[in-house]
Amino acid sequence: MIKELANVVAIEAGQVTVTSQIKSACSGCAQVDSCGSGQIAKALPQAKLTLTLPYDRNVIGQTLKLGDSVVLTLPEKHVLSSAGQVYLLPLFGLITFSAVGQWLVNQQILAHELIALGLGLIGGYLGYRLAKFKQKQGKNSENLQPKIIEVVPSPSQGK
Known part of the structure; x- marks a missing residue:
């Protein structure tokens, strides 16, 4: 399964809007300073992806709040x-x-x-x-819809 961490930015009736940083593949390589693609990745600002997903508290098992981090999944097959x-x-x-x-x-x-x-x-x-x-x-469209599988507790919730 493909997993991605996203932050909750809006909650409406039956829907939740999340944002996630788009990660460049050209940042962890040892050649990043001498590679043309790495230079372009450094020069461009990191973009964010915003998704509006269906939200059902019963499916997730928790109530979401603004600022919560959630794990999105998409079946690889x-x-x-x-x-x-x-x-x-x-x-x-x-x-x-x-x-x-x-x-x-x-x-x-x-x-x-x-x-x-x-x-x-x-x-x-x-x-x-x-x-x-x-x-x-x-x-097919339904299978490619990301789903929230877990809410990641923030450090302030543990206190």
Whole structure:
């Protein structure tokens, strides 16, 4: 499971808004001072990600307050499945339609290779549209919704 720590910034009826620091992968490496990506990561300010999530006190088991830290989770298998669809479906469409276009050129059904290239681009676009459709389906969108699994006690609560 992918876990992320976030802070509660707003609580409304049935919803909670949390923010989390976006972490750069280019900060812990020994080459950070000599690497171009590391220099860019240092130069840009750290951004925050804000999410509004459904909130049910019974599911979490605790009442949230402003300033609380919470652990968000996202199942890794759903993230990998979604990434595979987004990357592979357009690629598969491009390669398949390009192969069919090239076969049609070899059979002298199509007059020019540019038509086969256009056919490949159409296949890539259709793969993109299919991936977009599959990502918007209800169950897939629901699986990619982060969930609050735990409230991390702040140091002031322990006193």
